[in-house]
Amino acid sequence: MTVSSVTPPRRGARGKPRGRNLDPAALTEIEALLGDSKDPALKRRDLLIEHLHVIQDRHGHLSLRHLRALCAFMNLPMAAVYETATFYAHFDVVHDDQAPPPATTIRVCDSLSCQLAGADALRQELEAGADASAVRVIRAPCMGRCAVAPVVELSSKGHHWHMGHATLAQIGEVLIADELPVETLDWQRLDAYRDEGGYALLNDCRADKLSVEQLVQTLEQAGLRGLGGAGFATFKKWGFVRAEPGPRYCAINADEGEPGTFKDRYYLERSPHRFLEGALISAWAVEAKALYIYLRDEYPALHRVLKNAIGELEIAGIVESDYIILRRGAGAYICGEESAMIESLEGKPGKPRHRPPFVAQKGLFDRPTLVNNVETVYWIPIIWERGAEWFARQGRNGRQGLRSFSVSGRVANPGVHLAPAGITLNELVEEYAGGMQEGHVLCAYLPGGASGGILPASKADIPLDFDTLQVHDSFIGSAAVMVISDQDNLKFVATNLLAFFADESCGQCTPCRVGTEKMLALLERDEWNMAELTRLSRVMIDASICGLGQAAPNPVLGLLRDFRDVLVAQNVIVKE
Numbered sequence: 001m002t003v004s005s006v007t008p009p010r011r012g013a014r015g016k017p018r019g020r021n022l023d024p025a026a027l028t029e030i031e032a033l034l035g036d037s038k039d040p041a042l043k044r045r046d047l048l049i050e051h052l053h054v055i056q057d058r059h060g061h062l063s064l065r066h067l068r069a070l071c072a073f074m075n076l077p078m079a080a081v082y083e084t085a086t087f088y089a090h091f092d093v094v095h096d097d098q099a100p101p102p103a104t105t106i107r108v109c110d111s112l113s114c115q116l117a118g119a120d121a122l123r124q125e126l127e128a129g130a131d132a133s134a135v136r137v138i139r140a141p142c143m144g145r146c147a148v149a150p151v152v153e154l155s156s157k158g159h160h161w162h163m164g165h166a167t168l169a170q171i172g173e174v175l176i177a178d179e180l181p182v183e184t185l186d187w188q189r190l191d192a193y194r195d196e197g198g199y200a201l202l203n204d205c206r207a208d209k210l211s212v213e214q215l216v217q218t219l220e221q222a223g224l225r226g227l228g229g230a231g232f233a234t235f236k237k238w239g240f241v242r243a244e245p246g247p248r249y250c251a252i253n254a255d256e257g258e259p260g261t262f263k264d265r266y267y268l269e270r271s272p273h274r275f276l277e278g279a280l281i282s283a284w285a286v287e288a289k290a291l292y293i294y295l296r297d298e299y300p301a302l303h304r305v306l307k308n309a310i311g312e313l314e315i316a317g318i319v320e321s322d323y324i325i326l327r328r329g330a331g332a333y334i335c336g337e338e339s340a341m342i343e344s345l346e347g348k349p350g351k352p353r354h355r356p357p358f359v360a361q362k363g364l365f366d367r368p369t370l371v372n373n374v375e376t377v378y379w380i381p382i383i384w385e386r387g388a389e390w391f392a393r394q395g396r397n398g399r400q401g402l403r404s405f406s407v408s409g410r411v412a413n414p415g416v417h418l419a420p421a422g423i424t425l426n427e428l429v430e431e432y433a434g435g436m437q438e439g440h441v442l443c444a445y446l447p448g449g450a451s452g453g454i455l456p457a458s459k460a461d462i463p464l465d466f467d468t469l470q471v472h473d474s475f476i477g478s479a480a481v482m483v484i485s486d487q488d489n490l491k492f493v494a495t496n497l498l499a500f501f502a503d504e505s506c507g508q509c510t511p512c513r514v515g516t517e518k519m520l521a522l523l524e525r526d527e528w529n530m531a532e533l534t535r536l537s538r539v540m541i542d543a544s545i546c547g548l549g550q551a552a553p554n555p556v557l558g559l560l561r562d563f564r565d566v567l568v569a570q571n572v573i574v575k576e
Contacts, residue, residue, distance in 0.1 A: 042074075217235075219380070253374070
């Protein structure tokens with residue numbers, strides 16, 4: 001065979017990178033927003049999400065021309081910037097052939113508590129009456145305001161405002177005004193907090209009047225545990241981080257995205273300095289190089305409060321400038337998981353890490369990191385002032401301490417109720433939440449939000465605390481108690497919860513990504529196949545990387561175990 005000597009035509013040589021060209025005008029606009037592109041401090045990868053927020057707040061969306069300019073500004077590949085921008089629900093990425101979103105966006109909360117309060121009907125009314133060219137109406141997950149359901153968020157020109165007990169008429173009035181109100185909070189300022197003895201404990205720690213060992217012993221005797229969900233002993237977590245070589249970091253998770261949870265917001269709105277003192281003491285205990293606070297983006301007013309409170313500390317010389325670093329989340333429930341939060345703090349998509357190593361060993365910037373919940377550190381100055389014995393003796397039914405219950409649903413007085421650990425649901429509702437709403441009878445309750453499982457009224461006398469609910473395939477988690485009555489449809493409850501998990505799955509692992517979607521599809525049928533649902537649940541529990549996929553089946557398993565008769569009465573066929 002003769003080989004042809006004819007040289008085949010060459011494909012065009014690449015004289016420039018693939019993809020769209022950089023728009024110099026877009027880069028100029030980015031520099032005007034972010035600063036000098038030659039400043040290396042502005043190019044750090046961990047600032048990517050903060051930069052995306054600035055751009056979106058200014059323009060109302062993220063255009064590809066601005067994303068390409070941001071790549072040039074930060075010297076990052078487009079794949080990294082685009083993946084991060086599209087991972088988070090609060091970023092609106094607009095492609096070159098798409099029109100930007102309308103000037104105003106109305107997000108209607110579709111969490112269980114808001115749906116029980118009529119959120120779906122409100123959303124449909126808004127969609128029917130809104131001018132689509134000027135107003136966009138979309139669903140949104142829990143906004144941490146379940147006590148005033150239904151809740152909507154109005155966003156315009158980088159400004160966000162939340163309305164509780166929302167009605168069509170009230171929303172219309174705000175839209176007609178053409179300017180969103182500014183939410184103001186009456187929070188305790190630094191001088192007032194110091195007048196009450198605030199920051200005395202931190203001063204004693206720094207002056208060596210108190211050792212870490214003394215404080216650790218007090219927290220151990222008090223029985224203080226992580227109050228974000230896992231319930232891990234606080235003193236042990238401190239010890240694990242201290243055992244690792246420095247430098248170390250401290251990160252506070254204020255991204256309480258569990259549906260039904262709003263206790264951290266409650267405390268931050270009232271006494272941010274008590275929280276900050278507890279956080280700074282935690283950072284001192286592990287000799288942290290810096291203290292990071294990761295605040296959910298659904299709390300814009302709190303962002304202003306914390307920014308001002310941190311500014312007060314810097315002016316007073318209590319902390320050095322930039323020691324406390326406040327970062328915004330961007331709408332991702334998964335970032336409540338500590339390693340996903342760490343990834344987000346580093347400017348990446350919030351995907352949980354494989355463990356080991358644990359974040360106490362390799363966390364933020366690959367260094368040992370202490371991660372605590374807002375309420376956990378909030379209690380530290382109080383426990384020291386009043387004593388470990390005072391805190392420990394508060395419990396009921398053989399339990400120790402206090403719990404902040406976020407109570408919502410079919411109760412007369414929803415809200416954050418500070419009650420003894422070990423209180424029962426019946427006691428909590430009657431003594432603190434004003435009883436059931438008129439005309440409603442207790443049918444079921446979720447003791448720990450969407451992931452904590454669902455229990456029947458017949459189990460409303462079980463002590464609510466860590467380690468008391470596991471035998472019932474449930475857990476207290478963040479103590480988000482959602483109360484369901486005899487007038488609520490349990491199939492709707494199940495599909496609402498699974499739709500949330502399916503939306504919020506990060507997609508990293510197949511058991512969660514596919515499992516949540518598959519389970520939702522099975523629940524939407526008129527006939528529930530118990531064997532199929534149980535088998536799928538086991539795969540998700542055993543094989544998912546993190547707690548989202550592991551906990552998503554909990555409410556379904558609870559319904560199959562304890563609510564068969566109710567489901568049948570509500571026209572759901574349960575097949576063995």
